[in-house]
Amino acid sequence: MTVTAVAPARRARLDLSWPVLIGFALILCALIVLPMSWLVYFSVTDKGHFTLANFVKLATDPTFIDPLVTTVILATSSAVICCAVAAPMGWLIARTDMPLRRTIRALVTASFVTPPFLGAIAWELLAAPNSGLLNQAWRALLRDPQAEPLFDIYTLPGLIFVVSCYTFPYVFVLVANALDRIPGDLEDASSILGGRTWTTARRVTIPLALPALLAGALVAFLQAMTLFGSPAILAIPAGFHTMTTKIWSLFQYPPKLELAAAASLPLLVLTVLLLRAEHMILGRRSYALVGGRQSDPRLVRLGAWKWAALGFAFLVLLNPVFLPYGALLNAAFSRVATQIVSFGNFTLRNIEFVFFELSATKLAVRNTLILGVSSATVGTLIAVVISYVTARKAIAGWRALAFLATAPIAVPGIVLGVGLFLSYTRPPFVLYGTLWILLVAFVTIALPAAYQQLQAAFRSVSVDLEEASRILGATRLQALAHITAPLLRTSVIATWCFIFVGVIRELSAAIILFTSETKVISVLIFDLNESGDLGAIAVLGLIMLVITFAVVIAINRIPGFGAIRLRNA
Amino acid sequence: MKLSRRTFLKLSTALAASTAFATRVAAAPPAEPVTPALIEAAKKEGKLAYYTAMDLPIAEKFAKAFEAKYQGIAVRVERSGAERVFQRIAQEQGSNINAVDVVNTADGAHIIVWKRNGWLQPYVPEDVAQYFPEQYRDPDGVSALTRVWLSSLGYNTNLVKAEDAPKSFADLLDPKWMGKMVKAHPGYSGTIMTATFQIARDLGWEYLEKLSRQRVMQVQSSTDPPKKLALGERAVMADGNDYNLILLKERGDPVEVVYPTEGTPFVSGPTAIFKSAPNPNAARLFQSFLHSREGQQLLVDFARQHSVHTQVTEKPGALKLTDIKLMKDDPVGVEAQAEEIKARYAKIFKV
Structure with missing residues (x-):
């Protein structure tokens, strides 16, 4: 040159x-x-x-304080649940010889693709206290039509559950990807030096995956905090607001734009603070593990446990994927949305109507x-x-x-x-x-x-x-x-x-x-x-x-x- | 349902307040028949945006009937609760977005506001001039009363025996209905805004405060409580609308209408054309169709609501409005109190 x-x-x-x-x-x-x-x-x-009147109102009016408290509870609980479920799932899929790992990964993707509000509606079909399919099944099982419902989706725990269903993929993906990226050599080195499976997991794998889990918890918190659809569908019937539905309700005529803007700021500030916190915790710990050379991760052999693991994974996926999709499919072809399709009530009316x-x-x-x-x-x-x-x-x-x-x-x-x-x-x-x-x-x-x-x-x-x-x-x-x-x-x-x-x-x-x-x-x-x-x-x-x-x-x-x-x- | 002259006398007391402004010197434009020129011009526009609060499948039925009669004009139904329609139109007009052609609301107060803002285009279809009693027409010809219905109570017949069913608003406060009721929301539904105004006026806010302690399931549109009853999700409906219940019952669903002994909230749904309508001729044609004998008969037969068109024949065996004790309609009162009602309701019911 x-x-x-x-x-x-x-x-x-x-x-x-x-x-x-x-x-x-x-x-x-x-x-x-x-x-x-x-x-x-x-x-x-x-x-x-x-x-500053908007902020004074925000800080003193219980109709604003209650939603804020509810939102924090919702976001925290969802983050905890997501981590508790996604971490073992991610580990099973990235680091063990559990069967059907690819399928399960694809199914988690499906739960990611599912819009949370659609999931919320599907869960209404499943777990509305009286008409919900699961509660109907429960009463049939007990042979007691008057029995108390097994689930009530129109409650804060119900909302937390549904939000977690559609937030956990974020945590899962972060954790699974992090585990994917941990090169096998590090673990190999550990076992060559005499570390057993669990020692290696404890001293090498988990510490390397922890930042991703923490980041996942944060993402889950942010997602749950800022979600609009699920709370609008489940919280309003239950008689409470979250911050997002409250902001939305301020657009009712006559719109209170100033108040809506003011009510948006706590969400913004909270998000910025959390991201700063994440940065402080994880900030310098970026490590380039992917280079020109990489060895595949070592898979833990589960032995007979692998079937239990698979059962766990399917049990988890029942909630965001199988049950809701089943309920939607059923509602699409049933004359009454919460009746199981049969010869008596099969209908194409809904299809005809929509198209x-x-x-x-x-x-x-x-x-x-x-x-x-x-x-x-x-x-x-x-x-x-x-x-x-x-x-x-x-x-x-x-x-x-x-x-x-x-x-x-x-x-x-x-x-x-x-x-x-x-x-x-x-x-x-x-x-x-x-x-x-x-x-x-x-x-x-x-x-x-x-x-x-x-x-x-x-x-x-x-x-x-x-x-x-x-x-x-x-x-x-x-x-x-x-x-x-x-x-x-x-x-x-x-x-x-x-x-x-x-x-x-x-x-x-x-x-x-x-x-x-x-x-x-x-x-x-x-x-x-x-x-x-x-x-x-x-x-x-x-x-x-x-x-x-x-x-x-x-x-x-x-x-x-x-x-x-x-x-x- | 056709209303006889005697019925008018009774109904006109129900509608007394809405006629208050009818005493002014009328400035309505002359009635207009549907001419071939109008049809031609409407077809040239080829489309129409119809905003309404009527239950969606029913509103679409009207759209399809219109499309079948005047081929080449596509009606797009924009349906949500009347208060959300009102909000949508305010947002759109406020930003100079001219999307709405015709609007049918479930809250007569909206017409007062739109008219005051100068947003409505006077137009009197021939049938309205000929067959609609004077008190159901706007004196300036900006709107006509398209439909009348009630915000009744109701129950699921699988879950509640007829003898145990509530007969009155007062019955709903019985602890046995705790957690078993569903109701709609005045912040979203015009029917419920109207009903809440009438209930608060006649029974007092204390009634609503007591009702709020019954752990009522809160839905949005007045068309939803009947559907929640039909699903069996709740046993009793504390408000909603009667026409969806009648339709569900006719379809074989286990629901029954109850007109409370204190009187049933009376809801009127007028229709108007917007001045800024992007399809003004299609809008006029649709307004004429909606208030024609054909359109009004469809309303009675298919939508199970009530018409003030004198040529319309009622369904045999259907309950007449005159047989029901009614609360008094008062759009002017609703208009004055709407904001307070929403705020007070949100405080009591927490949403």
Whole structure:
């Protein structure tokens, strides 16, 4: 390589970097800084005047304090339950010779794909105290139609249970992936030095997996705290609010936007604090375990216990997958949603209604697909560029980009919804009423996870590989095309699918931002739940799941993309 | 259900307050027949957004009947509880989003607000001028009373014997119904907003406070309690609507309607066209269809609600409104108190 060849290349890079930096910084500002500024502004104003009255009301009015307390209880309990279930599951799947491990992993993915609000409705069908299928079975078993119900889903414990069902995949994936990544050599070293199976587990495996578990607990807490759909479906019938449903209720006419903005801030502050805490605990403990060489993890032999382990895994999966899907399928074809389908009550009426009578179906399915594909594409693009730039420190100011890309993680969906509503219903940017505002919301929500995932992928492809190819004479772009891109393809597809799935199941921002013409399936299902049309919900929910799985499978079938799993999701 | 002249006299007392503004000098535009030109113009628009609080499958039935009659005009039904419809429209109009063409609410107070905001387009279908008694028409022609129904009580006949069933609101306070009732919410449902206003006025808020201590299952739309009864999820419905119960009963589900002895809340559902309607001609055509004899007969036969159209024939054996003790409708009163009702209710029932 001669000096003359290097000089223009360097100038070209410099020329490109500023527009990229400024362009993406502007995009990220529109996504995150603008809505949050409006949120803070509204929270300290009352019709344009500065005031702290909103916060005083928040801190003194029991109708705000109770939901906050409930939310903290809900989030804490869910986090604990998720960890208690996901940690052993993750270990069984990543580190033991339990049979059907791949199947179980796929089924956990299915529970991740299931929208939590749909899960909540399915659990209404299963465990409503009187009509719930499980309670009916219980009474039949006791031969006592007057018996007290076995489960009552319309309670705080019921809500905690359902929320945990659909939050535990996050913890599971984090733990299982961490366990996957612990190279076998470390454990081998331990056993060569005389450590027994349990000593090795205690001294090597568990300490290495602990950060992931802690991170999982945190993610579960945040998820449970910011979830809207499940509480709206289960808590309101039970007669209590969580913070998210309370914020939503403030949009009732006449809307109390200032109060909604103020009520959003505790969620925001709590999230930021927790993320700081996580950073302090885990901060410096990042370790590059994936390099050019890696040995497979060593599997613990369970012996006869493996069947017990499998039983445990299926018992766990009964709750987020088998039972709810069964209940939805049953409701779709039963004349009465909570009667087991038989010759007497089999009906295609719900299918007919959703496909041929319900005039909102077509619009909602179309909007959902458009938003799913466009958000996934735009989100992945932004995430790829930013994570490349930050992983390779390619331009000055990459830290700012990295910060902006991760910042939305601290913004719960409903808070972002309120912020975007405040930002984009007034000039200069009037996006409310168009699909754009939903696109902005969905991309923003998905960005941190997408960015972190791709950034980790860029990092795991150690620079040595790129540098090796450049030493052998390749240009930067050639190195990217021939070395990095093929190695990252799987991650990029995984990210795309992850965003797509996330958009399909999103409700908390959509419920604030939709208009009648920009309705998505999740909002339509939520509306149907309001009027108790369970059969139609079951059909729409199944359509939603079919679309999700079809798109994810189709994307994976595109020639050259190879099989991927959502395991990094 | 057709209402005879005598019925009108009785009903007009029920609707007394809503007629208060009828005494002004009427400024309604002349009645308009459905002309080929209107149909042509409507077909050119080809679509229509119909916001309503009516039970979804029934609302879709009206949409399909309209589409069958005027082919090439697709009706999109936007259904949720009337208070959510009201909120949706306020949010959309506030942001200059012109999406709504026609709206049928379950809370007459909404018409007062929209009219005051200058959002409604006067239009009087021929049938309304000819066959709708004067007190059910807006004097300025911005709305017509499309439907009337009641917020009754009800019970599941598998879970409750007829002799044990509650007969009155007071009966619901019996400890034996603790944890066995379901009711809808005035923050979401216009029917329940109207009913809560009338109950609080006639029985006092103390009644609702006592009811709240009965661990009532709280759903949102007034169309949901009848469905929860049919599922057997709760034994008794403390409010909701009677038409869904009648429909479920006719379908063979184990439910029964109870009109409480203190009087049953009376709910009126007017329809109006928005000035900013993106499909104004389709909106007019739909408004005419909805209030035509055909549309109103559909309401009586299929939707099991009550019509004020004098040419409509009632179903044999159906209970007449005049046979039921009714509470007095008062949209003006609801309009004045809506916010207070929502706040007070949320305080009492915690949601």
